[in-house]
Amino acid sequence: MGTATGIIKALNSGIKHLAVKRFTLRYPEQKLKMVGDGYQFDPSTGVGIAGYKGRHMLFHDHCTGCQLCSIACEGVAEAISMVKVQEEWKQNKKAIMPQIDYGKCVFCGLCVDACPFYSLYMTNDYELSSFTKEGLIYTPAQLQVKPNISQDVELKFDNPRGATHG
Amino acid sequence: MSSTPLPPGLQIEKVDERIMTLNVGPQHPGSGHMRIIVKIDGDYIVSADPDPGYVHRGEEKMAEYRNYVLNIPHLERPVIHDSCNVLYPYCLGVEELLGLEVPERAKYLRVIASELNRCVYIQYWLAIYGIFLGHSTMFMWPAGDRELYIDMLEKMTGARVTHSFFIPGGIRNDVPANFEDMLLKRVNYFEKRIKEYAAIFYDNPILISRTRDAGKLSREDAIRLGTTGSTLRASGVNFDLRVKEPYDAYGELDINVPTLKEGDAYARSKIPWLDMLESCNIIRQAVQKMPKSGSVRVKLKPNPKGGNDEVYKRVESGRGSLGCYVVSRNAPEPYRVKLSVGSFRNLICMPYLLKGEKLGNMPAVYWSLNYWPVEADR
Ligand code: SF4
Ligand code: SF4
Numbered sequence: 001m002g003t004a005t006g007i008i009k010a011l012n013s014g015i016k017h018l019a020v021k022r023f024t025l026r027y028p029e030q031k032l033k034m035v036g037d038g039y040q041f042d043p044s045t046g047v048g049i050a051g052y053k054g055r056h057m058l059f060h061d062h063c064t065g066c067q068l069c070s071i072a073c074e075g076v077a078e079a080i081s082m083v084k085v086q087e088e089w090k091q092n093k094k095a096i097m098p099q100i101d102y103g104k105c106v107f108c109g110l111c112v113d114a115c116p117f118y119s120l121y122m123t124n125d126y127e128l129s130s131f132t133k134e135g136l137i138y139t140p141a142q143l144q145v146k147p148n149i150s151q152d153v154e155l156k157f158d159n160p161r162g163a164t165h166g
Numbered sequence: 167m168s169s170t171p172l173p174p175g176l177q178i179e180k181v182d183e184r185i186m187t188l189n190v191g192p193q194h195p196g197s198g199h200m201r202i203i204v205k206i207d208g209d210y211i212v213s214a215d216p217d218p219g220y221v222h223r224g225e226e227k228m229a230e231y232r233n234y235v236l237n238i239p240h241l242e243r244p245v246i247h248d249s250c251n252v253l254y255p256y257c258l259g260v261e262e263l264l265g266l267e268v269p270e271r272a273k274y275l276r277v278i279a280s281e282l283n284r285c286v287y288i289q290y291w292l293a294i295y296g297i298f299l300g301h302s303t304m305f306m307w308p309a310g311d312r313e314l315y316i317d318m319l320e321k322m323t324g325a326r327v328t329h330s331f332f333i334p335g336g337i338r339n340d341v342p343a344n345f346e347d348m349l350l351k352r353v354n355y356f357e358k359r360i361k362e363y364a365a366i367f368y369d370n371p372i373l374i375s376r377t378r379d380a381g382k383l384s385r386e387d388a389i390r391l392g393t394t395g396s397t398l399r400a401s402g403v404n405f406d407l408r409v410k411e412p413y414d415a416y417g418e419l420d421i422n423v424p425t426l427k428e429g430d431a432y433a434r435s436k437i438p439w440l441d442m443l444e445s446c447n448i449i450r451q452a453v454q455k456m457p458k459s460g461s462v463r464v465k466l467k468p469n470p471k472g473g474n475d476e477v478y479k480r481v482e483s484g485r486g487s488l489g490c491y492v493v494s495r496n497a498p499e500p501y502r503v504k505l506s507v508g509s510f511r512n513l514i515c516m517p518y519l520l521k522g523e524k525l526g527n528m529p530a531v532y533w534s535l536n537y538w539p540v541e542a543d544r
Contacts, residue, residue, distance in 0.1 A: 006371035012302055013365040023310055032317065034341040039324045046465035048339030053324035069339070075236030107241040108330040109338070155317060157351050163314070 020162040030165060031151040038123040041112045053107045055125040056100055058143040059085060062119030065096040072114035079104035080111060085140050091117075097140035102128050122148050185212060190528070198539040202516075204531070206525055214520035214528070216513055222543040229503035233469055235261050237503070239330050244505070244541040246327045248287035250280045251483040252541070253332045255490035256503070258479040260334035263472035263494050266464050273338035273415040274456035278349070279322060279331055280481075281445040281452070282315045287354070287458040287484035288438040289315075289436060291536065295435055296367070296439050298529040299376060304367050311359045314352045321348065324543065334470075336463030357446040359525045377431040381519035382533035384429055391515040395508045396536045397487020401429035407482040419451045425448055431527075434534040438484070469498040485509050485536045509542040 025032060036051035057061040082096040089095075098111075098120070112120050125147035130136050153166045172471050184207050191201035201217040225244060241256055242249035261268060265453050268276075289312035318328050323329035331338055332532025361431025367373055383393070384407070388401035398405055406423040407417045424440035426433040472494030480489035493502040512535045519531050 003371040004376075006369055010366045010370040010372075013362060023313070025313075035321045039339065041339075047461070049462050050322065050339045050342040051324055054321065071237065074234040076239050104326065106239055107325060108328075109324065110236065110239065110330070113338070155314070155352075157355055163355055 021159055021164040023163060023165070025131060025153065025165040030153040032165070033151050033154050034124045038121055039109050039112060040121045042107075043116045043118070048109070048113065051122065052124045052126070053109045053122050055102070055123050055138070055147065056112070056143055057121045057123045057146065058097060058140055059119045059121075060085075060097065060140065060144055061089065061091075062117045063092055063097050063140075064087075064117055064119075065092045065094045066117070067096075067101055068114045068116065069098050069111035069120055073086070073105075076110055076148055077104045077106050079106075083140065098143070099137060099139050100143065101137045102121070103133055103136040125149055136140050178480060184208075197412075198537070199543075200539045202528070204520070204525065204528065209524050209526070211520045211523050211525060211528065214517050216516050217271070218510075218513065218539060218542050220543065222538045223540075225544045226330040226503050226505060229500055233498040234264070234334055234472070234500065235466065235470075236324075237327070237500070238333060239363075240329055240507075241503070243289065244507070244544055245484070245538050247290045248283050248325065248484045250276070250331060250412065251287075251481060251488065252344065252505075254280055254413075254481040254483075254490055255479040255505075256492065257332045257334050259477045259490050259492040260472070260500075262477045262479070263475055263492060264334060264466075266335040266466075267459050268336050269412070269461040269464065270415075271457045271460040272462040274452050275322075275337055275341060275462060276332060277415045277452045278449055278456075279319065279329070279337070281449050282319050282322075283486045284327075285442050285445050286315050288442050291438060291484070291533075291538075292363075292435075295533050298533050299373065301367065301370075301373065304363070307359075307363065311495060314356050314359075318349060318352050322344075322379065333463065333466075335466055336461075338463070340462045349449065349453060353446050353449050353516050357443065362444055363439060369437065374432060376527070377530050377534070378428075380431040380527050381434075381523060381534065382428075382430045383434075383515055383519060385427075387515065387518065388429065391518070392485070392511050392512050393515050395482070395484075396441065397424045397434055397512045397534075398453070398486065399423065399517070400433035400437045402427040407480060407487050409497070411480070413479070415452065415455075415483055418455060419448055421448060431531050431534040432538070438536065447487055450478060471498050472500070473497060480506070483508055485538055505544055507541045507544065509536070509538045512537050513542060 035051040038051040038054045039048040067082055070082050073080040080098045083099045085095050085097050091164045112122055155163055156166055157163050174312040185205050188204045189201055192199055199221040203215040205212040222288035228240055242253045245252050293305045293308040320326050323331040383401050385402045388398050404423055404425045409421050409423055424437055472495055476493040478491045480487050488508055491498050491504040495501040
């Protein structure tokens with residue numbers, strides 16, 4: 001192949017892309033849809049359930065204050081510390097629950113694997129930025145809240161002019 | 167006459183008048199997190215001395231203080247774009263130490279995850295190679311198409327880059343429903359997209375004239391200097407651990423290892439692209455042969471202990487053979503973990519390749535070696 005034809009071919013393949021659909025996801029107007037409600041773990045079978053590893057969710061009515069999540073995280077990021085809570089639950093005599101520092105957490109999900117009482121899961125929430133370091137520390141009360149986010153955009157392949165994000 | 171003692175204070179090194187020493191890096195975008203000390207005569211490189219070590223993180227030492235499972239999140243850090251492949255030898259090794267048998271379905275899912283990861287890594291590498299050569303379209307396209315597989319891996323593993331997906335004894339979670347359909351759609355589209363790179367990049371006469379015959383590595387030298395991965399295969403040696411020492415499900419798959427004879431920067435930049443095309447084939451085969459249901463992970467005891475044993479396992483990563491040596495001494499923590507990485511092996515041949523090259527060709531030769539500074543430093 002001659003040099004000229006090669007260059008024309010190269011230019012041509014770029015020019016063709018003027019007609020190709022835009023692939024970019026226009027975040028934050030659009031948010032990609034995740035599978036499921038976040039990463040969960042089933043201690044009875046020892047296998048996780050696929051989902052996004054985002055901000056945690058703590059179920060206060062299950063947590064026993066056993067500290068296993070905090071022990072697991074000690075070897076990873078030391079993001080979990082156990083704090084006193086005011087609530088009284090009969091399964092949680094010590095009244096301690098995990099508090100997570102998202103300035104340290106690496107979202108590995110090993111604390112979820114460590115929890116034997118189905119009380120710590122992860123959610124699809126990944127927008128955790130804050131102006132202060134303290135704002136990154138989530139107390140048990142904050143972790144209890146179910147995130148309310150609309151993520152609905154999916155990759156579409158049906159357009160003959162290329163894949164798009166809807 | 168005895169030589170007069172040098173005066174105290176600053177001493178000036180004697181230099182040749184024609185030769186100039188340049189420090190490329192460590193914060194130069196054309197070097198990665200490393201320094202290359204090049205001596206130039208005019209525009210030609212007389213000698214090049216790579217100086218890695220700026221991103222040493224102590225991964226191996228850290229592994230001695232954590233148990234076999236908690237080592238996972240930090241051991242994948244050396245190459246986060248290739249995190250499944252970096253963890254692979256460690257998981258294979260620990261499985262042998264603890265005597266775990268991986269379920270059949272997990273073996274195939276591991277192959278799929280590591281092939282997806284290989285493509286994600288190569289696309290990132292290719293994007294940087296493009297921008298090193300001043301071809302900014304070749305930066306945009308791979309960086310965009312990479313998103314297809316990142317998105318797939320996110321649905322599979324729950325994280326975009328640092329997946330923490332492999333675990334001794336299988337994988338962390340089973341794949342979501344509708345997985346095969348999602349995967350095959352992306353693989354087919356991805357394959358179609360990367361085939362378009364040929365016209366704009368690989369068949370482009372400007373790229374060819376820039377990289378043809380630059381940094382030629384002969385077959386003998388490639389073997390003698392111990393290179394691996396794409397650098398070795400671009401010099402005509404057909405060596406790929408996926409075929410030579412098949413691990414997990416690779417033995418049951420039909421793999422055509424791409425090799426080229428030229429051994430120059432062009433061939434070295436083309437092999438990873440051919441690898442990606444082959445990865446698409448491997449993924450399709452794995453999806454077909456994979457058991458449709460079943461367990462994906464054997465249940466581990468808390469704090470599993472290994473015996474008095476040691477093990478060495480290696481896999482083919484995006485940068486060549488990647489080995490992991492694990493020593494266990496009856497404790498929940500490994501006694502020693504040593505990673506032997508492809509990047510560092512490929513760096514060894516760099517001083518030989520750059521000698522006599524033009525300085526402007528240095529990024530083209532350097533990045534074609536498939537070198538990843540963070541991995542080499544661990
Ligand atoms: S996800 Fe990992 S780093 Fe984050 S709190 Fe859990 S164990 Fe710690
Ligand atoms: S979240 Fe789970 S592991 Fe952590 S203290 Fe509560 S019950 Fe224990």
